[in-house]
Amino acid sequence: MDLSRRGFLQAAALTAAASGLTVACGGGSGSGGTKNGKNLTLWYWGGALSDKVVAEARTHFAGEAKLTVASIGGDFKQKLTTTLAAGSSVPDITGIKGEDMASFLPNAARFLDLNDLGFKQISSQYLGWKTKLAQTSDGKQIGFPIDIGPTALFYRADQFEKAGLPTDPDKVAAAAKTWDDYFALGTELKKKVPGTYLVNNISSVFTMAVGQGTKRFIDKNNHFIGDQDHIRAAWTTAIRPYTLGLDAKINDNSWNAAIGKSLTTELGAAWHALDIEQAAPATKGTWRVCAMPGGPANQGGSYLALPRQCRNPEEAFKIISWILSPANDARGFTDAAIFPAAPAAYSMPAMTGPDAFFGGQKIIEVFGPAAQAIPDSYEAPADAAVMAPYMTELTNVEAKGKKPDDAWKDAVSQARQIAQRQGVS
Amino acid sequence: MPGRLGGPGPARFRPRRTPPAGSVPPRRRGPLSYWRQYLAISPFYLVFLAFSFFPVFYSLYLAFQHWDGLGTMRFVGLQQFRFLWKDPVFWLSVRNTLVIWVLSTVPTLFGALVLATLLHSVRRFKGFYRIALYVPNVTSIVAVSIFFGAVFSDNFGLVNAILGMVGISPVPWLSNPWLIKLVIALLMTWMWTGYNMIIYLAGLQAIPTQIYEAAKLDGAGPVRTFFQITLPVMRPIILFTVVISTINGLQSFSEPQVLFASNAANANLGGPGQAGLTTLLYFYQSAFLNNDYGYGAAIVWAFFVLIMVLVVVNWRIVQRGRKS
Numbered sequence: 001m002d003l004s005r006r007g008f009l010q011a012a013a014l015t016a017a018a019s020g021l022t023v024a025c026g027g028g029s030g031s032g033g034t035k036n037g038k039n040l041t042l043w044y045w046g047g048a049l050s051d052k053v054v055a056e057a058r059t060h061f062a063g064e065a066k067l068t069v070a071s072i073g074g075d076f077k078q079k080l081t082t083t084l085a086a087g088s089s090v091p092d093i094t095g096i097k098g099e100d101m102a103s104f105l106p107n108a109a110r111f112l113d114l115n116d117l118g119f120k121q122i123s124s125q126y127l128g129w130k131t132k133l134a135q136t137s138d139g140k141q142i143g144f145p146i147d148i149g150p151t152a153l154f155y156r157a158d159q160f161e162k163a164g165l166p167t168d169p170d171k172v173a174a175a176a177k178t179w180d181d182y183f184a185l186g187t188e189l190k191k192k193v194p195g196t197y198l199v200n201n202i203s204s205v206f207t208m209a210v211g212q213g214t215k216r217f218i219d220k221n222n223h224f225i226g227d228q229d230h231i232r233a234a235w236t237t238a239i240r241p242y243t244l245g246l247d248a249k250i251n252d253n254s255w256n257a258a259i260g261k262s263l264t265t266e267l268g269a270a271w272h273a274l275d276i277e278q279a280a281p282a283t284k285g286t287w288r289v290c291a292m293p294g295g296p297a298n299q300g301g302s303y304l305a306l307p308r309q310c311r312n313p314e315e316a317f318k319i320i321s322w323i324l325s326p327a328n329d330a331r332g333f334t335d336a337a338i339f340p341a342a343p344a345a346y347s348m349p350a351m352t353g354p355d356a357f358f359g360g361q362k363i364i365e366v367f368g369p370a371a372q373a374i375p376d377s378y379e380a381p382a383d384a385a386v387m388a389p390y391m392t393e394l395t396n397v398e399a400k401g402k403k404p405d406d407a408w409k410d411a412v413s414q415a416r417q418i419a420q421r422q423g424v425s
Numbered sequence: 426m427p428g429r430l431g432g433p434g435p436a437r438f439r440p441r442r443t444p445p446a447g448s449v450p451p452r453r454r455g456p457l458s459y460w461r462q463y464l465a466i467s468p469f470y471l472v473f474l475a476f477s478f479f480p481v482f483y484s485l486y487l488a489f490q491h492w493d494g495l496g497t498m499r500f501v502g503l504q505q506f507r508f509l510w511k512d513p514v515f516w517l518s519v520r521n522t523l524v525i526w527v528l529s530t531v532p533t534l535f536g537a538l539v540l541a542t543l544l545h546s547v548r549r550f551k552g553f554y555r556i557a558l559y560v561p562n563v564t565s566i567v568a569v570s571i572f573f574g575a576v577f578s579d580n581f582g583l584v585n586a587i588l589g590m591v592g593i594s595p596v597p598w599l600s601n602p603w604l605i606k607l608v609i610a611l612l613m614t615w616m617w618t619g620y621n622m623i624i625y626l627a628g629l630q631a632i633p634t635q636i637y638e639a640a641k642l643d644g645a646g647p648v649r650t651f652f653q654i655t656l657p658v659m660r661p662i663i664l665f666t667v668v669i670s671t672i673n674g675l676q677s678f679s680e681p682q683v684l685f686a687s688n689a690a691n692a693n694l695g696g697p698g699q700a701g702l703t704t705l706l707y708f709y710q711s712a713f714l715n716n717d718y719g720y721g722a723a724i725v726w727a728f729f730v731l732i733m734v735l736v737v738v739n740w741r742i743v744q745r746g747r748k749s
Binding site: 082107250257399402417 | 505
């Protein structure tokens with residue numbers, strides 16, 4: 001091969017240009033821009049924050065910083081992970097979904113410790129169990145709580161009346177105090193009003209029952225505890241409605257059509273009220289809500305976090321603590337059904353009004369106490385992955401009639417395998 | 426093509442011989458002297474290098490690591506593959522993928538061939554039929570999946586409603602393990618029949634009409650003509666579609682993902698009993714939902730090997746009998 005000098009130079013220039021291009025693309029990593037920048041970007045997904053409050057924040061802080069807001073669609077966690085890993089174009093403020101928080105905690109160094117910026121002084125305004133879920137074992141605070149998802153029991157009061165059951169929320173709550181009471185109530189209901197079911201599927205019961213405890217699938221010492229009594233008990237609870245014939249076995253997208261028709265009760269978080277309202281507008285006024293059997297659990301809810309590359313941490317913290325102040329948090333509830341993580345908001349007029357969908361019931365009287373009674377639990381980074389096989393096996397029981405005991409054994413062995421893969425001992 | 430090097434005459438008829446002594450050898454031009462041409466085609470290769478070539482080999486590297494996507498990578502050797510070997514869900518996903526692939530590819534290719542033959546003999550509205558049959562392929566998979574999900578819904582679907590009118594009790598399309606696969610296969614058949622039909626149609630139009638005329642004179646009916654003439658002549662084209670369908674069909678991902686992701690309690694696990702969990706869906710779930718990138722990479726590389734084996738087997742089967 002006769003490589004001429006000219007050709008060599010051209011090739012070299014091309015290579016240099018190409019590598020220059022890559023360097024330029026990867027630029028801006030590391031410390032990431034200047035501190036005390038005036039430009040701040042905020043990433044969140046549709047419905048994570050009240051758009052009105054965010055828009056007001058932009059004008060409110062206009063003199064100090066220019067807040068650029070990006071509504072990120074699709075797989076939010078994936079996009080955030082990729083951006084953080086690449087180290088460039090990282091947002092200054094970002095949302096993190098509650099269910100993803102655990103998986104970000106091992107990489108807490110990618111985020112700023114909010115305690116350094118003043119969260120410590122105001123943290124008492126927010127629910128302790130929620131705050132703790134975004135805390136590393138050495139006390140670094142990664143996430144600023146936006147909202148939570150306290151769960152309750154939704155039910156059709158008119159159907160309850162037809163069945164001769166109590167309809168008043170307090171009385172229903174008393175009649176369905178434990179899971180067994182609740183299933184007994186369901187059996188009664190089914191006898192009187194045929195064709196109705198108590199729960200949409202048993203995986204949802206399992207999720208709730210696990211969430212009512214303080215321990216989940218992996219303990220703080222990174223040991224797998226998914227085979228222990230607390231999980232077994234949740235499993236047994238989930239199987240009960242199946243054996244009693246109270247399970248609607250809805251594992252596809254037909255929930256929308258079933259709710260309010262064959263589904264007369266529903267276990268769900270506060271934000272779930274909106275789903276019911278949208279899926280079954282005709283049942284307006286017939287629904288009530290009361291405390292969940294066996295105590296409240298949490299489902300969903302998110303955080304705001306400041307990535308390490310944040311260009312102006314002090315200003316960014318000022319903005320998020322303004323957006324998430326109890327008063328603005330309460331407005332999030334009115335605007336976007338975001339249930340505040342700040343208990344002070346629960347007594348504000350925005351939240352204490354009667355809800356027409358629930359026949360004028362003041363639903364905060366159910367969700368407010370529930371929010372504060374949610375147990376402190378530890379959620380390991382691999383928790384969601386380890387939980388998945390239990391859900392799968394529960395659908396196996398529903399769809400294929402698999403024996404519950406076999407399903408339990410398979411779920412545990414599968415969960416143990418996933419735990420092992422994820423580095424849990 | 427022969428003129429590209431500037432040599433006179435068609436190159437393949439020129440005898441190779443050493444140039445007579447004393448003559449000046451023609452100056453050979455190195456590949457680098459074509460730098461302008463290379464520069465012109467370089468964007469594709471640069472993009473390919475950055476977004477296809479590099480990720481492919483990076484994923485091979487990842488298959489030997491434990492990585493959560495953000496933290497430090499840890500070299501674990503063949504551990505991911507050992508996990509894979511013992512993972513019943515992986516094997517379940519491979520079985521699912523193969524069943525769905527067979528259930529969709531066979532009717533797709535057969536249907537495409539039949540439709541192409543029919544369309545080939547149609548005289549009026551040719552363009553309309555072609556477009557009508559090709560449209561499913563350019564519709565968004567997501568939209569089609571949502572549509573199928575609604576049509577085949579267990580409790581409130583259109584199909585079950587129609588069955589109910591005739592007096593047949595509802596069929597659990599989206600919860601029975603076999604019916605789940607059938608619905609996904611049906612969806613893929615619906616999407617890909619038109620695509621293969623266009624390819625077959627192109628092939629059919631290249632067959633000289635004299636052969637058919639001769640067959641007609643000899644008294645061959647349409648069915649016999651199809652099996653004795655059309656099929657043998659089309660063999661290379663069928664081979665091509667079989668290979669392409671193998672690669673496409675084994676990569677089914679969006680169909681089960683959209684059909685079953687709406688169930689928030691069990692998102693992306695492939696529906697009840699994981700009956701719709703294809704290998705690529707399992708890969709996606711492992712890597713991007715469980716943040717287990719090393720394991721995800723191991724899954725796809727193991728699956729790559731499997732696809733290669735299947736393509737070779739397919740090739741062999743379709744090629745067989747060609748020599749006889």
